[in-house]
Amino acid sequence: MPGPYDELEKEAENLERQSKEEFNNKNFISAISLLEETKEIYSKLGFQGKIRMITQRIAQLKNLIKYEKQDTVVRTRGEAEFQQRVGDVLEEREQVIEKKISEQKILPPEMKIKLEQIGMIEEKAEKEEKLGKISRVIGRYEYILEIFKSIPKEVMNFSNEINRIEKKILTLRQNQ
Numbered sequence: 001m002p003g004p005y006d007e008l009e010k011e012a013e014n015l016e017r018q019s020k021e022e023f024n025n026k027n028f029i030s031a032i033s034l035l036e037e038t039k040e041i042y043s044k045l046g047f048q049g050k051i052r053m054i055t056q057r058i059a060q061l062k063n064l065i066k067y068e069k070q071d072t073v074v075r076t077r078g079e080a081e082f083q084q085r086v087g088d089v090l091e092e093r094e095q096v097i098e099k100k101i102s103e104q105k106i107l108p109p110e111m112k113i114k115l116e117q118i119g120m121i122e123e124k125a126e127k128e129e130k131l132g133k134i135s136r137v138i139g140r141y142e143y144i145l146e147i148f149k150s151i152p153k154e155v156m157n158f159s160n161e162i163n164r165i166e167k168k169i170l171t172l173r174q175n176q
Contacts, residue, residue: 012041012050023061028068032061111155118144134176141169 019034035058042050125140145165148158 008041008045012038012045015041016054019057028061028065032058035061108155111151114147114151118147121147129172134172138169138172138176141165141172145169 015034015038019031019038022028022031022034035054039051039054039058042054121140121144125137125144128140129137145162148162148165151158153159
């Protein structure tokens with residue numbers, strides 16, 4: 001016939017099981033609370049080994065909560081820094097685009113026409129490259145190069161674009 005101590009022991013074991021479920025659901029505070037109740041019951045029963053085990057588990061859960069909070073703070077700070085860098089890059093990109101737009105507004109009409117012509121020729125070259133018409137593509141890029149070089153550097157500096165086109169022509173010739 002079970003006595004009162006057996007009932008207390010069953011209750012303590014039930015509370016331990018519930019704390020494990022709470023731990024698995026990541027409800028660490030609730031798990032600690034249940035373990036504290038379990039510890040009280042085991043101290044009434046005089047189970048010193050169980051009390052030490054429960055005390056260790058509570059300490060581990062408290063450490064886990066501290067670690068989770070620190071990890072969240074570090075993650076939040078890292079995300080904020082990343083967002084700041086992304087914002088800076090986007091802002092810099094906007095400035096470059098605005099600068100190009102303002103430079104194009106200043107350009108004489110014949111320069112605007114040349115830039116539009118370059119855009120169209122480059123578009124055609126990319127389509128023909130996909131079709132495998134490499135000799136025509138090389139011819140188009142060489143023509144783009146001539147147009148870029150015909151624009152005086154004082155009006156607008158296209159040295160980066162010229163380098164890019166020259167590299168493209170070189171690559172195409174090697175793959176031909």
